[in-house]
Amino acid sequence: MELVQHHSKMIARFLLLMFLCFGRDASSFSTCDKPLDVLFAVDTSGSIDDVQFKHSQKFLRDLVGFFRISNSAARMAVFGFDHLPRFSKASNLDDPTTVSLTGIREQIDDLNFSQGATLIHVGLVEAGNIFNVSTLRPNVPRVVVFLTDGVNYRGSDSLVQPAEYLRTIHNARVISIGIGSEKIVDEEALNIMAGPRMSDQIVLIDFKKKSCGADDDESENDDTTSDEESGNESEDDGCGTKLRAVASLICQ
Ligand SMILES: *[C@@H]1O[C@H](CO)[C@@H](O)[C@H](O)[C@H]1NC(C)=O
Ligand SMILES: *[C@@H]1O[C@H](CO)[C@@H](O)[C@H](O)[C@H]1NC(C)=O
Numbered sequence: 266m267e268l269v270q271h272h273s274k275m276i277a278r279f280l281l282l283m284f285l286c287f288g289r290d291a292s293s294f295s296t297c298d299k300p301l302d303v304l305f306a307v308d309t310s311g312s313i314d315d316v317q318f319k320h321s322q323k324f325l326r327d328l329v330g331f332f333r334i335s336n337s338a339a340r341m342a343v344f345g346f347d348h349l350p351r352f353s354k355a356s357n358l359d360d361p362t363t364v365s366l367t368g369i370r371e372q373i374d375d376l377n378f379s380q381g382a383t384l385i386h387v388g389l390v391e392a393g394n395i396f397n398v399s400t401l402r403p404n405v406p407r408v409v410v411f412l413t414d415g416v417n418y419r420g421s422d423s424l425v426q427p428a429e430y431l432r433t434i435h436n437a438r439v440i441s442i443g444i445g446s447e448k449i450v451d452e453e454a455l456n457i458m459a460g461p462r463m464s465d466q467i468v469l470i471d472f473k474k475k476s477c478g479a480d481d482d483e484s485e486n487d488d489t490t491s492d493e494e495s496g497n498e499s500e501d502d503g504c505g506t507k508l509r510a511v512a513s514l515i516c517q
């Protein structure tokens with residue numbers, strides 16, 4: 266009997282510890298003050314559907330709000346890709362829109378759902394080109410964040426070399442955000458992009474799940490009260506947690 270009690274106490278303690286570790290990570294991240302050069306490469310190909318695409322844009326708009334944006338802190342450029350690179354106003358990190366929150370959100374809004382074929386290596390190569398044509402600040406970490414389902418027209422093997430170049434020649438960390446249902450997302454490709462043994466640099470998001478983006482009227486209402494209360498999407502525990510997780514991953 267005593268042994269059982271002792272055991273359940275241990276389990277309770279363990280659970281509390283788990284909660285403290287993960288709870289802190291997910292909920293307390295607020296602002297990133299670090300100098301960073303960040304590129305967002307957004308899959309605008311036809312394999313992503315328009316609901317996921319629209320929510321990706323909204324997610325990005327919210328995400329960049331976690332960063333201090335300026336010439337001396339984070340600079341950010343956003344581009345789309347399908348079988349071609351799709352540049353917004355900023356085709357390099359010297360553009361004035363990369364150093365203001367308004368400017369970065371304009372870049373995000375400028376993305377079009379172009380719906381071409383998915384050639385992810387185009388995105389990988391273009392990210393490198395952007396670093397090459399930008400005036401880079403010494404010792405400022407470079408991060409490339411891909412938002413894609415990872416389903417590459419030429420298979421994931423064709424991503425190995427360009428991803429490796431981005432990480433080695435351009436000295437950039439690659440983060441893979443897998444967009445779409447678990448059934449669709451190609452995790453192998455996301456792994457290749459982030460780098461071998463970098464599964465902690467991968468986040469999966471399905472915007473069609475109610476907790477992470479889906480409009481309230483799209484799903485049946487059994488817990489509407491708790492939803493109404495929070496008001497802000499970024500405060501709910503689905504996407505709010507993912508937002509903070511991605512923001513803290515970029516800020517690492
Ligand atoms: C999106 O489409 C508009 C209108 O055709 C165009 O001006 C803009 O450059 C496009 N944006 C991107 C990122 O391709
Ligand atoms: C970009 O710069 C790297 C490193 O300086 C160089 O090896 C590479 O060839 C350049 N790529 C292009 C497309 O200019």
Ligand SMILES: *[C@@H]1O[C@H](CO)[C@@H](O)[C@H](O)[C@H]1NC(C)=O
Binds near residue numbers: 495496497
């Ligand atoms: C939602 O967020 C906005 C901007 O951050 C804030 O002004 C507003 O008070 C928030 N609303 C609620 C219900 O928390």
